[in-house]
Amino acid sequence: MITLLAKLLKALNAEAAPGQISAALCLAMFFAFMPMLTLQHVLLLLLVLVLRVNITGFILGWLIFSVLSFLLDPLFHRVGMAVLSADGLSGFWSLLYGSGFWHLTRFNNTIVMGGLIVSLVCVLPVYFGCNALIRRYRTHVMTWIEKTRIAQMVKGSRIYSVYKTVSGWRGAV
């Protein structure tokens, strides 16, 4: 049982390079900022599982960005409404609207469109910002955490030793 749990933890914590964690957070942002089930969510799930990104980072990011999404709902609605009612784009939207396939994306919903636009605008800043933060964290904060009593207790536990054996992990990268 412990081995199974350790293998799950290994899978979740694999691909732990800063770029892989940041990519997972960016995908989580797209996933959470469009708060309805759409075709994009299926594609995002496929990307999360198929691309070598950190899955724990994705789950954690999804939770954080979901809270943020709730708070930013009025912004998404306003942005989405502005884009969907832009005169220059009405022909394009009408073309998509006439097709059943594009309805699966729910592109005509204001918060889906708004969330997508905001995610697209934020993706590069979030990616590079997270990268920088993770590096700083590992250099400064991680070393300090490893010295705390709690970290010492976790490291002394059986599950941690099994996890180390299964993953071949020897410490922080």
Place this chain on the structure above:
Amino acid sequence: MTRLIRWPGLVAFAVIVALVAGVWYIAVDYFIKFAVQSAGTKAVGARVELASADLSLFPLGLELSGLQVTNPKKPMRNAFVADRIRMNFHTGDLIRGKTVIEDMSVNGVGFDKPRETSGALPEKKPTAEEKAAEEQKSGSGFKLPSLSMESPREILEKENLATVEAAKTLQDDVASARQGFETRLENLPDKETFEKHRQRLKELRSGDKSGGLLGAAGKVKEVREVKEDIQADLAALRQAKKDLGQTRSDLQNRLADLKQAPTRDAARLAEKYSLSPKGIANASALVFGPKYAGWVETGLTWYQRLAPYAAGMARSGPEKEKRTRGEGVNVEFASGRSVPEYWIKTAKVSMAEGGMSGDIRDLSSDQAALGQPMKFAFSGSEAAESLKIQGRMDRTKPGSPEDVAEFEIQQYPLKGFSLLDRPDLSISMESARVKTATGDIRIAGKELAADIRAGLDSAGFAVSAEKADGFLAKALADALGDVSAFDLTARVRGSLQQPEIGLESGIDNALKAALKKTIDRQRAELETSLRQTISEQTKGQIQDVQGGFSGLDAIEQKLQQRLNVGTEVMPG
């Protein structure tokens, strides 16, 4: 490439998708059942139940079985039941978020069927709006006059009598007048005053005559002055007597009026407590009105409850203005064709009993976008020789909505048809046959107009009353016993909230004559007993008032005596 791709993730994705699809397929039927039940219950205000729901993917369709819609006003009865509802969806439109049902069949439809368990929801306190609507409604139906006969004593126990009030007022006024004249009498010249005048005159006549001519002239002047004093005193007395006479006359008139007050009180109370002939001005409304008003009320309640769904009245425009957090707004764009959110193209409906069937076309959430009103047409020839109903709910022009229905019934038998069921009186039509009945109903906006004409024959009525000596029941039974064929014209005008219902029938005159005779007799009897009882109760008070007049008489006598004395003293 392998540094970027995690191939086992593809398997994990396939497994997750398969799992989600499997769970959805297993749970979707239960989810649909739950959704239908909760949405239906919310819309109707009483329990809506579904035995099962079955979603099929190829072709995309849904089958609902055992639908029961409780009547909110009679929780032990179902207002509507359907054995099986089968519908086929347009897949492309469903992906576009539009529920378009290409064809639908509804079998085993029934109305007003008994339930095994109560379908009432836990009671909730009515809102102020609901209370106001209920109060408004209460005035819309037929109000039957009270049929209970109270005894004069019971009536007088709870009523204030004008006789008693008038007697009390008059008694006070007589006493006040007596008091006033007694006070005035004290200040008027009396016997003593006139005796002084007499003495002065005597002295002047029998006094010293040595004054010569001048002395005589002075005495004449003095006598004249005394005469003037006597005349002034007599005038004051005469004025007082005149005033007393006037007051007495006024009070006498009021006393005479007071003696008539019991008669007036009796008439007023008899009018209030007996069934007035005005109450039977429309005798057929007395017999058929409550049932008809009940139908109208039930029909309008269901119309207002279901019309928003049947004719898309709930939809205000192409775009919802209000939104809830996390839902956003779906912006509509012009595309090849405009499709409403839901649209049942054709629904074929067949009744469980009576052999009636028909179809409903273009039931949609947005008739203006569709450009088609909802139409329905039903017919049957099992329960009646011919039964047809057709109509439309037209919201294609949102500014001027119009709903129209027409029906025609030929040779429809009625049996054990309850018309009035009150604790004190019940009337039922044991058997009858609707020879022909036609009707048209039109609702334009909130304005309502309905006209129904029916001809019945082979009718047999049963009238029963709680009290064995129920005079009205007897009169009705006698009058209705002779009726076997009659016509009936019903009409409704006004608004949906305040319908004005009218009924007329060929049996009006026969019923009215029979009822009027009985009611007049009952009213006369009640009035006589009331008059006697009131007279007995107020006799003492009226006698007291009469007694008060003796005081005025005494004052008048005193005034007359003083006048007699004064006249006697006055020199010729």
